[in-house]
Amino acid sequence: MSTTSPDNVNAVFKAYDVRGTVPDQLDEDFARATGRAYVQVLGVTSMVIGYDMRPSSPDLAGAFADGATSAGADVTMIGLASTDQLYFASGHLGLPGAMFTASHNPAQYNGIKMCRAYAQPVGLESGLAEIRDLVVKGAPAGSNRTGSISSHDVLQAYAAHLLALAPVAGRKLKVVVDAGNGMAGHTAPAVFERLADQVDLVPMYFELDGTFPNHEANPIDEANLVDLQQRVLAEQADIGLAFDGDADRCFLVDERGRGVSPSTLTALIAARELAKEPGSTIIHNLITSRAVPEIVAELGGKPLRTRVGHSFIKATMAETDAIFGGEHSGHFYFRDFWRADSGMLAALHALAALAETDKPLSELLAEYERYPMSGEINSEVADQLAVLAELEETFAARAGAEGVEIDHLDGLSVVAADWAFNVRASNTEPLLRLNAEGKDDTTMAAIRDEVLSIIRSGK
Structure with missing residues (x-):
């Protein structure tokens, strides 16, 4: 089957990016x-292209550039880059862009994240569906001229910009960084060499290797944090940072070797941003802990709940002029970074907050941790719609007795006084994703297990 056949194209164009296996789906x-x-x-006349360390990425990026120039656009190649480095280039140069990466997916995958100038998102509702349909139809050359291809290195400008947004000053920190053989191995040296007097850096897996020889570059899976947790304890470090494959997500490990919830980091950064601009709007997606909107409101900010996914969050930020947005998946969005997500900028906020205090990280974050969460639990389900319908019927019956509220902003969200959960279909994989939360560990475990039993009975 041709990779530009309708079946294949429809399969790999997702809600807000392109994702598939090489070479059967992407070539x-x-x-x-x-x-x-x-x-x-x-209507692009000039653009930037970056790519990650996957073996297929340079050739795919080059072919995309050939297609773009054949349609008359001039292309600036920034070479190896993290996704947030591509967003920086788009904002810094005022150009639309394309990033070749499959983020945290295994080695056989690749993909394309596209944006308009200034890192404005391109999702199915904002141009991606039209691009998909034109690929199927077969886009003609459509131009009397062939565009040019040039190169431009933005790595040092990227590092300087991030540190201007979140300067780190105060006590010296010992920081372990696990790049997972992904693109943080490219960006972290540029950032941390500027912090040599402030940070004692312990690098892990900085070698760029798209086969991921040490562990998958997917820190939302706790199994991929084990090496970092052990190293933080062995080094008696102040903090550990774990990045995903394209380094647009960051996860923290505290000085005790304990993983930190992305919701907790969202609340910390929200507090820092609200201190700079009181009363601002803060975006949180619907699987973020209820602690986040509570804390934002207590600090005088305006919490706003939105769907999961970067194109939705960026659009909502633009509509509301929100100063910051956080997702429980480890994506963090900054108005001053063209509303784009940056794992490295989130990490710098954590380092800056930690350096400003004598407290260990666990103590610093304690005020932002209120409710136990299950973490994201994925299940392969044959009939996702049937399972969601069964869940809704089960919990709708409790609306009167337990004050249960149900909504469909993204998948199925069910909220009660002492617990909440969301179940939604993945935008990139054939999975149902469960996130549950409770007033205490026992309550959280009970609702988690009840929902999981229904989900997994539908396999």
Whole structure:
């Protein structure tokens, strides 16, 4: 089957990016056709392209550039980059862009994240569906000229910009960074060499290797944090940082070797941003802990709940002029970073907050941790719609007795006084994702297990 066939194209174009396996779903023909369609649909005349360390990324990026130039656009290649480095280039240069990465997915995957100038999102509702349809239709060359291809290194400018947004000053910190053989191995040295007097850096797996020889670059899976947790304890470090494959997500490990909830980091950064601009709007997605809107409101901010996914959050930030947004998946969005997500900028906020106090990280974060959470639990389900319907019927019956509230902002959310959960279909994988929360460990475990029993009975 051709990679530009309707079945394949429809399969790999997701809600807010392109994702598939190489070479059966993504190959150079597909990338070339997508580059041509991207230029024509968005009216692009100049653009930037970056790519991650996966073996297939340089050739796919080159083919996309060929397609873009054949449609008349001039292309600036920034080479190896994290996704937030591509967003920086888009904002810094005022150009639309494309990033070749499959983020945390295994080695056989690749993908494309596309944006308009100044890192404005491109999702199914904002141009991606039209690009998909034109790939299927077959975009003609559509231009009397062939665009040019040039190179531009933005790594040092990227590092300087992040540190200007979140300067780190105070006590010296010992920091362990696990790059997972992903793109943080490219960006972290540029950032931390500027913090040599402030940070004693302990690098882990900085070698760029898209086969991920040590562990998957997916820190939301606790199994992939074990090496970092052990190293933090062995080094008696103040903090550990774990990045995903394209380094747009960051997870923390405290000085005790304990993983930190992304909701807790969301609340910490929200507090820092609200201190700079009181009364601002803070975005949190619907699987973030209820502690986040509580803390934002207590600090005088305006919490606003939104769907999961970067294109939705960025659009909501633009509509509301929100100063910051956080997702429980480890994505953190900053108005001063063109509303784009940056794992490294989130990490710098954590380091800055920690350096300003004599407290250990666990003590610093204690005020932002209020409710036990299950973490994201994934289940493969044959009939996702049937399972969601069964869940809704089960919990709707409790609406009167337990004050249960149900909504469908993204999947199925069920909220009661002492617990809450959300179940939604993955936008990138054939899974149902469960996130549950309770007033205490016992309550959380009970609702988690009850919901899981229904989900997994539908396999």
